[in-house]
Amino acid sequence: MKVLVLGGDGYLGWPTALYLSRRGHEVGVVDNFARRQYDFELGAESLVPIASLQERIRVWQAVSGRVITPFIGDLTDAEFVYRVFREFEPEAIVHFGEQRSAPYSMIDRRHAVYTQVNNVVGTLNVLYAMAEINPAVHLVKLGSMGEYGTPNIDIEEGFLEVTHNGRRDVLPYPKQPGSMYHLSKVHDSHNILFACRNWGLRSTDLNQGIVYGQVTEETAQDPRLATRLDYDAVFGTVLNRFIIQAVLGHPLTVYGQGGQTRGMLDIRDTVRCIEIALENPPAPGEYRVFNQFVEEFSVKQLAELVARLWPGGARIDYLPNPRTEADSHYYNARHTKLMDLGLKPHLLSETLIESLFEVVERHKDRVNWEAIRPTVDWRRTHNAVGQVGMPVSRG
Ligand code: NAD
Numbered sequence: 001m002k003v004l005v006l007g008g009d010g011y012l013g014w015p016t017a018l019y020l021s022r023r024g025h026e027v028g029v030v031d032n033f034a035r036r037q038y039d040f041e042l043g044a045e046s047l048v049p050i051a052s053l054q055e056r057i058r059v060w061q062a063v064s065g066r067v068i069t070p071f072i073g074d075l076t077d078a079e080f081v082y083r084v085f086r087e088f089e090p091e092a093i094v095h096f097g098e099q100r101s102a103p104y105s106m107i108d109r110r111h112a113v114y115t116q117v118n119n120v121v122g123t124l125n126v127l128y129a130m131a132e133i134n135p136a137v138h139l140v141k142l143g144s145m146g147e148y149g150t151p152n153i154d155i156e157e158g159f160l161e162v163t164h165n166g167r168r169d170v171l172p173y174p175k176q177p178g179s180m181y182h183l184s185k186v187h188d189s190h191n192i193l194f195a196c197r198n199w200g201l202r203s204t205d206l207n208q209g210i211v212y213g214q215v216t217e218e219t220a221q222d223p224r225l226a227t228r229l230d231y232d233a234v235f236g237t238v239l240n241r242f243i244i245q246a247v248l249g250h251p252l253t254v255y256g257q258g259g260q261t262r263g264m265l266d267i268r269d270t271v272r273c274i275e276i277a278l279e280n281p282p283a284p285g286e287y288r289v290f291n292q293f294v295e296e297f298s299v300k301q302l303a304e305l306v307a308r309l310w311p312g313g314a315r316i317d318y319l320p321n322p323r324t325e326a327d328s329h330y331y332n333a334r335h336t337k338l339m340d341l342g343l344k345p346h347l348l349s350e351t352l353i354e355s356l357f358e359v360v361e362r363h364k365d366r367v368n369w370e371a372i373r374p375t376v377d378w379r380r381t382h383n384a385v386g387q388v389g390m391p392v393s394r395g
């Protein structure tokens with residue numbers, strides 16, 4: 001299959017591109033390097049050094065004999081998107097190419113506007129290009145479990161059967177997300193559903209939980225194929241951060257009492273879930289939603305697990321929660337569709353955490369300690385975060 005991976009230079013996009021390439025698909029990657037620019041803006045880099053996209057692609061060709069075609073440009077630039085679609089002629093698109101940090105989107109008005117314009121306009125350009133150039137293309141779009149928020153009822157996979165005044169319907173599940181970033185994903189979901197119904201496009205919206213881990217079979221083949229590992233309070237995600245904090249001897253930063261429960265998955269399951277979605281495409285006009293996570297954990301459980309496994313133990317600090325989120329809540333989210341299609345998940349294991357301890361040990365001298373403590377307060381509309389200019393979306 002010809003697969004275009006949007007955001008193919010990122011944490012998940014790069015390992016996915018390698019995974020698909022190794023399985024014989026013809027892969028193109030699109031990226032504007034916005035993620036590398038946020039690093040400059042925030043003064044924190046990936047803990048594991050990452051090669052340039054050009055070098056990554058060269059090394060992959062040397063290691064595997066397979067070609068990955070790069071397209072450097074911005075998804076908010078419609079002309080660029082149309083040009084890439086015409087040149088590469090994808091049969092499927094995997095869309096990771098968005099600003100994905102909730103704290104980044106909550107820094108101030110500019111960062112919120114940037115996030116929503118970047119994500120919503122980028123996805124709209126993709127939908128219009130599909131409709132005008134080849135409506136048969138399958139769009140696999142990365143959404144987020146956080147789109148649902150934490151309702152006091154079970155979370156279904158995308159849709160909810162509702163009985164109202166004696167009539168029944170199956171409607172999009174109500175969304176109550178907790179950040180401007182997560183809202184951008186909700187807006188995307190609505191736009192994709194509309195495009196499928198209106199133009200007969202086909203799409204899988206993957207409501208993914210929080211990903212952990214850094215190594216896949218493909219990235220392990222050469223250090224220059226490594227994907228990024230973020231530890232800072234803006235882009236680092238919770239379990240990766242706790243593992244890094246333990247190795248550094250920094251207290252584990254639990255926000256509030258750590259009662260927030262989230263769906264999680266291993267990076268090796270992310271790439272496999274994408275493959276499963278691609279191998280089982282929806283019908284023309286179909287918009288379907290898979291909840292893409294494997295296990296649920298509270299933040300406190302994760303901190304206690306890491307503290308127990310790190311030799312000598314780690315201190316856990318309970319910090320005032322900088323986010324507006326329920327500290328203790330009901331959480332029961334359905335996630336059976338990917339399993340039904342054959343996902344054999346990696347469960348969170350002590351071995352995996354211990355192997356990440358080793359990765360972190362090798363690179364711990366690269367840490368900027370100032371970037372670890374949370375600095376974005378959800379209750380403020382202006383946070384003094386970031387050092388230099390931010391990337392601009394064209395709209
Ligand atoms: P990432 O920031 O590492 O990668 C995203 C990539 O997209 C970056 O390389 C960035 O430069 C690129 N990009 C952003 N805007 C672009 C634009 N306008 N044009 C071209 N390229 C652009 O993020 P990630 O962690 O790999 O996440 C990928 C996707 O998966 C995101 O959509 C995210 O919301 C979703 N997701 C991630 C996680 C997680 O835990 N990392 C969990 C659930 C969902």
Ligand code: USQ
Binds near residue numbers: 101102103236
């Ligand atoms: N948290 C802490 N301490 C920390 C970091 C986070 O207690 O040091 C808590 C947060 O308060 C939150 C939870 O851990 O309750 C998760 O935070 P996170 O930063 O790991 O994840 P989140 O902001 O939800 O975003 C990440 C990705 C995003 C993706 C989302 C999936 O950055 O792209 O969409 O996970 S989900 O959470 O299912 O929406």
